[in-house]
Amino acid sequence: MTAMDCFRTSASNSWIFPTVILCSFGFFSMMRPSEPFLIPYLSGPDKNLTSTEITNEILPVWTYSYLALLLPVFVLTDYVCYKPVIILQGISFIVTWLLLLFGQGVGAMQAVEFVFGMVSATEVAYYAYIYSVVSPEHYQRVSSYCRSVTLVAYTVASVLAQLLVSLANLSYFYLHVMSLISVSVAFTLSLFLPMPKKSMFFHAKPSKEVLPKPLGMDAALGEAQEDHETVQQKSHSISGNPERSQLGSQKTENVVLKNFVQWFQDLKECYSSKRLFYWSLWWAFSTAGFNQVLNYIQILWDHKAPSQDSSIYNGAVEAIATFGGALAAFAVGHVKVAWDLLGELALAIFSIISAGSLFLMHYTPSIWVSYTGYLIFKSSYMLLITVAVFQIAINLSVERYALVFGINTFTALVIQTIMTMIVVDPRGLNLAISIQFLVYGSYFAVIAGIFLMRSIYILYSLKCQKKVQRLPTIQSPAKSHAEEPVNTILSTKL
Numbered sequence: 417m418t419a420m421d422c423f424r425t426s427a428s429n430s431w432i433f434p435t436v437i438l439c440s441f442g443f444f445s446m447m448r449p450s451e452p453f454l455i456p457y458l459s460g461p462d463k464n465l466t467s468t469e470i471t472n473e474i475l476p477v478w479t480y481s482y483l484a485l486l487l488p489v490f491v492l493t494d495y496v497c498y499k500p501v502i503i504l505q506g507i508s509f510i511v512t513w514l515l516l517l518f519g520q521g522v523g524a525m526q527a528v529e530f531v532f533g534m535v536s537a538t539e540v541a542y543y544a545y546i547y548s549v550v551s552p553e554h555y556q557r558v559s560s561y562c563r564s565v566t567l568v569a570y571t572v573a574s575v576l577a578q579l580l581v582s583l584a585n586l587s588y589f590y591l592h593v594m595s596l597i598s599v600s601v602a603f604t605l606s607l608f609l610p611m612p613k614k615s616m617f618f619h620a621k622p623s624k625e626v627l628p629k630p631l632g633m634d635a636a637l638g639e640a641q642e643d644h645e646t647v648q649q650k651s652h653s654i655s656g657n658p659e660r661s662q663l664g665s666q667k668t669e670n671v672v673l674k675n676f677v678q679w680f681q682d683l684k685e686c687y688s689s690k691r692l693f694y695w696s697l698w699w700a701f702s703t704a705g706f707n708q709v710l711n712y713i714q715i716l717w718d719h720k721a722p723s724q725d726s727s728i729y730n731g732a733v734e735a736i737a738t739f740g741g742a743l744a745a746f747a748v749g750h751v752k753v754a755w756d757l758l759g760e761l762a763l764a765i766f767s768i769i770s771a772g773s774l775f776l777m778h779y780t781p782s783i784w785v786s787y788t789g790y791l792i793f794k795s796s797y798m799l800l801i802t803v804a805v806f807q808i809a810i811n812l813s814v815e816r817y818a819l820v821f822g823i824n825t826f827t828a829l830v831i832q833t834i835m836t837m838i839v840v841d842p843r844g845l846n847l848a849i850s851i852q853f854l855v856y857g858s859y860f861a862v863i864a865g866i867f868l869m870r871s872i873y874i875l876y877s878l879k880c881q882k883k884v885q886r887l888p889t890i891q892s893p894a895k896s897h898a899e900e901p902v903n904t905i906l907s908t909k910l
Contacts (some may be wrong), residue, residue, distance in 0.1 A: 419498040431550035431551065431554045431558065432611050433546075434546065434549045434550070434609060435546065435550065435554075435558050435562075435609070436562060437574035437605055437608050437609050438542070438546060438562060438563055438609065438746035438852060439561050439565045440550050440605050441502070441506075441568065441602050441603075441605045441606050441609070442542060442562055442565050442566045442602075443565050443566070443568070443569040443602075444569070444598045444599065444601045444605065444724060445505070445506070445509060445542075445566075445569075445598075445599055445602040446565075446566045446569035446570045446573065447569045447570075447572065447595075447598040448570075448573055448595040448598060448599070448868060449573045449574070449576050449577035449580070449591045449594050449595060449731075450513075450516075450577065450588065450591035450592040450594070450595040451570075451573070451577075451734075452577055452578070452714075452730040452733075452734045453573075453576050453577060453588050453591060453666075453723075453728075453730055453731065454714060455470060455583065455714035455715055455717075455723075456588060456718065456723035456728060456730075457516075457588035457589070457591075458470055458525065458591065459718060460588060460723065460724065461589065462587075462589055463520065463525070465522065465525065466732045467715060467718065467849070469522055470525075470715065471712065471715050471840065471849060472840060472842050472846060473522055473834065473842070474522060474525045474526055474528075474529055475529065475711055475712065475715075475840075476529075476836045476837075476840055476841055477526045477530055477533070477535075477795065478529040478530075478532055478533050478536070479707075479710065479711070479829070479832055479833050480533070480833060480836075481529065481530040481532075481533025481537075482533040482537055482829055483829040483830065483832075483833050484533075485533055485534055485537035485824075486537045486822075486825065486826055486829060487826060489501065489534075489537040489538055489540065490537075490540055490822050490826075491837065493538070493540055493541045493544065494631070497548065497611065497612045497613075498545040498548060499541075499545065499606075499609050499610075499611050499612065500614055501538050501540075501541035502538070502541045502542060502545060502606045502609060503606045503607065504534070505534075505535055505538035505539065505541065505602060505606075506599070506602055506603030506604075506606045508531050508532070508534040508535045509535055509599035509602065509603065510596070510599055510600055510603055511531050512528055512531045512532050512535060513592060513595050513599060514596065515527055515531065516528055516592050516618050517592050517596065520620045526529065528631045540770060540821075540825075542562070542563065543559075544562075544818060545609070545612065545833070546558045546559065546562060547818075548612035548613075549610060549612050552845055555874070558775045564742075567589050567738055567739075567741075567742045568625075570734070570735075570741075571738045571739050572739050574600075574685040574732070574735035574738065575732070575735045576730045576731075577591055577731040578729060578730075578735065579731075580730070581728075581731065582727065582895040584909045589827040599798070607806070612614065615796070624810030631730070651732065654871050679721075679820070682816050682819055683819055683820070683823060684811065686819070686820055688814055690750070690842075691756070691759075691807070692807075692808055692820075692897075694760060694867075694870065695763075695804050695807050695808055696804075696808060696820060696823075697761070698763045698767075698800075698804060698863070698867065699801065699804045699808070699824045700806075700824050700825075700827040700828045700831060701828070701831060701863050702767070702797060702800070702801070702860075702863060703801070703824070703825070703828035704769075704829070704831035704832040704835065704861050705770075705832075705835075705856055705863075706794075706797050707828070708832055708835055708836070708856060709774070709793065709853075709856055712840075712849065712852060712853075713790060714730060715849045716777060716786065716849050716853060717730060717783060717787075717848065717851075719785055719849050719850065720781065720782075720783045721783035726783075728783075729787070731872070733787045733790060733791065736791060737790060737791050737794040738794075739750040740791060740794070740795040741794055741795045741797070741798030741799065742798070743796045744796075744798055744799035744802075747799075749867065755803065755807055757874075757878070758871075759803070759807060759869050760867050760871040760874060761867075761868075761871035761875075762800065763800065763871075764796075764864050764865075764867035764868035764871050765864075766799070766800050767861075767863045767864035767867060768794055768795050768860075768861070768864040768868075769792060769793075770792075770797060770860045770864075771792050771857050771858070771859075771860035771861040771863075771864055772788065772857075773789040773790070773792040773793040773796075774793060774853055774854075774856050774857030774860060775791065775854070775857040776789040777789040777793075777850075777853050777857075778850055778853040778854045778857060802823055808817070808820055808821075823825040826878045835859070839852055839855050840852065856875050863897075
């Protein structure tokens, strides 16, 4: 074995190497300076698209494609062991920005939204990959690294974009060139990720297989034995034995069916917990509204302060909002709150804050007040989604958490799709952008009302229980006599 082979083996088996590569991929894939200025770019001289075309014909395609691709990609991601899907995400990033740079017309921009729907659907592989290549004791640390680096990258990209636009007067076209270079680097990095040998569901290994292999000669003999068995399996498959092939296909079908049955049973057991069910309910409904707001917020800003007539600060606002959300999420981990008792009340209060900020964005004519409302809205959502993720994951295994995460995300997309079809789509109400945010504010107000009633019910039930516990226990003579030990009763009678 050469020195290079030793290096590759040790690097691939170490949790540090895949973590560094994956975090680097996450950084460059999120380092997209053009994103805060997408709508000004599309409505400006580069693309000459109208606000109506962008709102009603282009942006809804992302929601529809994301929904259509999420479940197939979720299953495929686990079946092919993550890395191929991460590479597919890198390719989708490159195609998206090539179309943004060189495509023209509504059809080309609809293709952009469709391919970016693939980017969003394949994002699950980024967060699930690390659980297949590192040991459980590193899960928490590595997960925090992967999530933090994306927030840092988005913040840096937004600040950089704002500085280049405001100080250097750089064209939006060159911001997209920078984004294309960054996502191309991310794609290149994805090729260096070690290929996992197991996954959460389809290729899960028994516990005995997870144990570390012996060192030295025993390890070499073990690997040689595995290689020999692999060669034998390949030779049998090449020989074309029809009975073996038929048995293999039946075994594969049985494994797939067994996995789906197990998924259904796990989900049924998870959602039987009322606490987990209501946190998941808030997650799905709030994420649907949050994604809808993020998808159309730049349209609202362009409506209140057209980019052709005034200076815009979308990049600065996105940077502050992301940084504020990150601080809020970080603070949650250091504040001791009885979430079992006050969690749903917190959901109600912050949903009220979200609704108020959206109403503020609707009614104000000032772009600065609208910016402020967006900062409040995004920070409050990021704070609570962190709590929701923690509350759901705290008592679940990694496999069950992945299932609940997938179902919650899919439910959110279904709700968002229905909302898009009713509010935005030309075949629906086709509301003006300002009225849309009135609808979104009302939507969060309904969520707040549901959880406020739920929290009042919980607090009232706890109060009643305390009153019952404080009542004096007055025992009647007959009852107290009946509750005496048998020997005492007999001795009394005697």
